[in-house]
Amino acid sequence: MELQIRDVSKTYSTGGSRFGRSRSSGPTNGVQALKNVTLTIPTGMYGLLGPNGAGKSTLMRILATLQEPDTGSIHLGDINVVNQPDQVRQTLGYLPQEFGVYPKVSAEKLLDYFAVLKGFSERKSRREVVDALLHKTNLWEVRKQKLGGYSGGMRQRFGVAVALLGNPKLLIVDEPTAGLDPAERVRFLNLLSELGENSVVILSTHIVEDVSELCTRMAIINKGEILYEAEPLKAMERLNGLIWRKIIQKNELAEIDREHRIISTKLLGGRTVVHVYSEETPADFELVQPDLEDVYFTTMADHTMTDHVSNVQNRQRDRHQTKED
Numbered sequence: 001m002e003l004q005i006r007d008v009s010k011t012y013s014t015g016g017s018r019f020g021r022s023r024s025s026g027p028t029n030g031v032q033a034l035k036n037v038t039l040t041i042p043t044g045m046y047g048l049l050g051p052n053g054a055g056k057s058t059l060m061r062i063l064a065t066l067q068e069p070d071t072g073s074i075h076l077g078d079i080n081v082v083n084q085p086d087q088v089r090q091t092l093g094y095l096p097q098e099f100g101v102y103p104k105v106s107a108e109k110l111l112d113y114f115a116v117l118k119g120f121s122e123r124k125s126r127r128e129v130v131d132a133l134l135h136k137t138n139l140w141e142v143r144k145q146k147l148g149g150y151s152g153g154m155r156q157r158f159g160v161a162v163a164l165l166g167n168p169k170l171l172i173v174d175e176p177t178a179g180l181d182p183a184e185r186v187r188f189l190n191l192l193s194e195l196g197e198n199s200v201v202i203l204s205t206h207i208v209e210d211v212s213e214l215c216t217r218m219a220i221i222n223k224g225e226i227l228y229e230a231e232p233l234k235a236m237e238r239l240n241g242l243i244w245r246k247i248i249q250k251n252e253l254a255e256i257d258r259e260h261r262i263i264s265t266k267l268l269g270g271r272t273v274v275h276v277y278s279e280e281t282p283a284d285f286e287l288v289q290p291d292l293e294d295v296y297f298t299t300m301a302d303h304t305m306t307d308h309v310s311n312v313q314n315r316q317r318d319r320h321q322t323k324e325d
Contacts, residue, residue, distance in 0.1 A: 001199075005073075007037070009035055014030045014031075042217070046215055047219070055222075065088050103147055105147060111162065134161065137157040171201045172201075173192065178205075189213055216231060216232075239298065243275055243294045247271050247274075263301050264294070277301070
């Protein structure tokens with residue numbers, strides 16, 4: 001099964017709800033969250049990578065039939081996602097960035113309740129499904145514990161158990177590892193890695209490592225636009241011989257910024273590590289093997305430069321027009 005997203009746009013009117021399902025009849029003044037998003041997402045793990053506020057959650061809510069796009073079309077196999085939301089929900093699993101639980105109810109009882117809502121009316125088969133999911137998400141030993149006593153990672157795994165009810169063909173997880181400690185993050189990613197064999201699994205995140213460790217394809221989104229779409233390994237290969245590193249003192253950064261195209265900086269042992277993009281060998285830099293973080297920051301830097309050039313051109317055109325008037 002394949003998910004096809006074509007020319008999807010969404011604008012939030014000023015003061016309007018971000019969760020309404022109404023489809024606008026025309027242009028709206030406000031914040032444009034998505035701009036002509038087009039993606040083809042195959043079976044397997046697919047990463048949607050971008051900073052906070054990039055439009056990831058809006059796209060996830062649209063795919064989960066919680067909102068409608070202003071324009072564009074979405075198809076999951078033969079199902080029209082916008083026009084046939086009930087059919088989508090029958091084969092959808094959705095783990096939002098934030099979800100509530102009843103703190104005084106055990107995981108076992110609440111999962112059983114959700115299974116009833118999902119259509120598992122026969123007690124014996126429902127029991128088998130609930131038990132299997134508690135084992136799959138490694139919650140069996142704490143199944144009778146109240147959810148209020150669960151750690152962040154345990155709650156996330158419970159959310160996955162709920163999302164997996166009914167063997168969904170489309171599974172959406174939005175910022176799933178945010179706030180997890182390293183051990184819980186590893187457990188959670190191991191669980192997700194098992195789910196992409198027979199389903200379309202979309203991992204929406206701002207954490208580059210999540211995508212590099214799990215996903216066979218990915219897209220980078222910012223300000224509602226898809227900037228880049230590729231296989232992570234091929235994206236990294238394209239930067240071979242172009243990424244250079246140097247450890248510097250913080251007061252050297254301004255000079256390096258004037259002389260080179262910096263794509264990222266970070267601290268290592270209290271010192272500043274700078275990565276630059278260059279087709280020629282920069283003096284005193286060492287060549288490094290590109291990783292997905294280099295792909296991400298190079299893409300974002302390219303887009304920022306394009307926006308800057310466009311803004312300069314627009315200001316020059318406006319000044320020229322003013323003089324003519």
